[in-house]
Amino acid sequence: MTKLQSQGREPFEAVDRAPEAQAEGFATVRQAHESEMAEDYVELIAELIELRGEARPVEIAERLGVKSPTVTKNISRLKAAGLVRREPYRAIFLTDAGRELAEACRRRHRIVVAFLLSLGIDEETAERDAEGIEHHVSTTTLEAFKHALQKFQSGK
Amino acid sequence: MTKLQSQGREPFEAVDRAPEAQAEGFATVRQAHESEMAEDYVELIAELIELRGEARPVEIAERLGVKSPTVTKNISRLKAAGLVRREPYRAIFLTDAGRELAEACRRRHRIVVAFLLSLGIDEETAERDAEGIEHHVSTTTLEAFKHALQKFQSGK
DNA sequence: TAGATAAGTTAGCCATGGCTAACTTTTAAA
DNA sequence: TTTAAAAGTTAGCCATGGCTAACTTATCTA
Ligand SMILES: [Mn+2]
Ligand SMILES: [Mn+2]
Ligand SMILES: [Mn+2]
Ligand SMILES: [Mn+2]
Numbered sequence: 001m002t003k004l005q006s007q008g009r010e011p012f013e014a015v016d017r018a019p020e021a022q023a024e025g026f027a028t029v030r031q032a033h034e035s036e037m038a039e040d041y042v043e044l045i046a047e048l049i050e051l052r053g054e055a056r057p058v059e060i061a062e063r064l065g066v067k068s069p070t071v072t073k074n075i076s077r078l079k080a081a082g083l084v085r086r087e088p089y090r091a092i093f094l095t096d097a098g099r100e101l102a103e104a105c106r107r108r109h110r111i112v113v114a115f116l117l118s119l120g121i122d123e124e125t126a127e128r129d130a131e132g133i134e135h136h137v138s139t140t141t142l143e144a145f146k147h148a149l150q151k152f153q154s155g156k
Numbered sequence: 157m158t159k160l161q162s163q164g165r166e167p168f169e170a171v172d173r174a175p176e177a178q179a180e181g182f183a184t185v186r187q188a189h190e191s192e193m194a195e196d197y198v199e200l201i202a203e204l205i206e207l208r209g210e211a212r213p214v215e216i217a218e219r220l221g222v223k224s225p226t227v228t229k230n231i232s233r234l235k236a237a238g239l240v241r242r243e244p245y246r247a248i249f250l251t252d253a254g255r256e257l258a259e260a261c262r263r264r265h266r267i268v269v270a271f272l273l274s275l276g277i278d279e280e281t282a283e284r285d286a287e288g289i290e291h292h293v294s295t296t297t298l299e300a301f302k303h304a305l306q307k308f309q310s311g312k
Numbered sequence: 313t314a315g316a317t318a319a320g321t322t323a324g325c326c327a328t329g330g331c332t333a334a335c336t337t338t339t340a341a342a
Numbered sequence: 343t344t345t346a347a348a349a350g351t352t353a354g355c356c357a358t359g360g361c362t363a364a365c366t367t368a369t370c371t372a
Contacts, residue, residue, distance in 0.1 A: 023221030063177030132292025
């Protein structure tokens with residue numbers, strides 16, 4: 001219970017930070033939210049291509065829980081961003097850039113899920129929470145998750 | 157390395173889920189984002205009141221990294237939501253509801269930060285990532301974080 | 313106690329990502 | 343092969359949360 005000199009932090013103690021550092025944190029969150037739509041879409045499109053050979057707007061809409069005009073609009077944004085290839089009324093495919101982003105997102109998603117599962121969280125909750133958390137995990141934190149997972153892997 | 161019957165999941169294995177379950181996950185994320193502004197503001201307002209005795213728009217703007225008209229607009233939303241009490245050109249105070257929400261958010265924030273720190277992540281990264289992650293952590297996951305933290309507390 | 317400066321507000325702009333209603337195109341059935 | 347159903351698009355609406363420019367109010371200082 002006594003403070004050890006090297007860690008020097010009680011759990012649940014408030015960290016008071018410089019205003020600029022705090023601002024930078026919020027800015028990072030806002031940035032993450034800007035890329036979120038693209039990340040979730042390409043990840044899902046990759047999944048559907050793997051599962052079905054192609055990604056169709058209906059299915060994207062169903063799995064995202066949004067209506068099809070929303071999908072049309074967002075797909076055209078992805079196309080403008082060079083992540084997706086597609087002609088009207090046809091299925092959606094990923095460009096090289098899209099495929100790369102998708103792969104990175106899938107890897108990250110799976111690590112987050114595996115990490116939450118290793119904490120004893122049930123699958124539904126792990127998946128639900130990971131869907132949001134994944135966009136806010138820095139590479140540093142992702143590495144820490146992997147590391148903790150490895151430790152868990154060997155003897156609990 | 158062999159699958160144990162009870163856990164039955166390799167790390168990084170893809171979980172394939174029912175479309176409705178997946179959609180529900182995305183809906184949960186969208187909902188979390190709807191409450192995010194309110195949560196971050198009341199949390200920050202509570203901090204400033206503790207630190208300074210009152211919360212002023214300038215300081216809120218500085219710490220959030222946004223401009224003051226944004227703060228004015230959002231504060232009026234919080235007022236409409238009954239979280240905040242305030243007259244024009246005066247400092248901002250929390251209602252009972254606002255104070256309760258702020259307290260819950262601060263507790264959650266600190267648990268997330270403490271948990272990330274316990275993984276060996278540096279303070280800056282922990283704070284930055286927590287700022288986003290906190291809004292996507294279910295009570296189940298929060299409990300798991302607390303539990304892991306306790307375990308860490310005693311012998312590593 | 314002015315007048316200058318700082319703080320706060322208002323008005324109006326913009327991008328994002330939801331939605332519905334109405335229309336078009338494709339696909340499947342009769 | 344026609345036609346009905348399903349899928350996809352377009353147009354236009356809305357709320358959110360950023361922003362700047364211009365104005366008002368409050369505070370500080372000479
Ligand atoms: Mn996601
Ligand atoms: Mn995901
Ligand atoms: Mn936050
Ligand atoms: Mn988020």
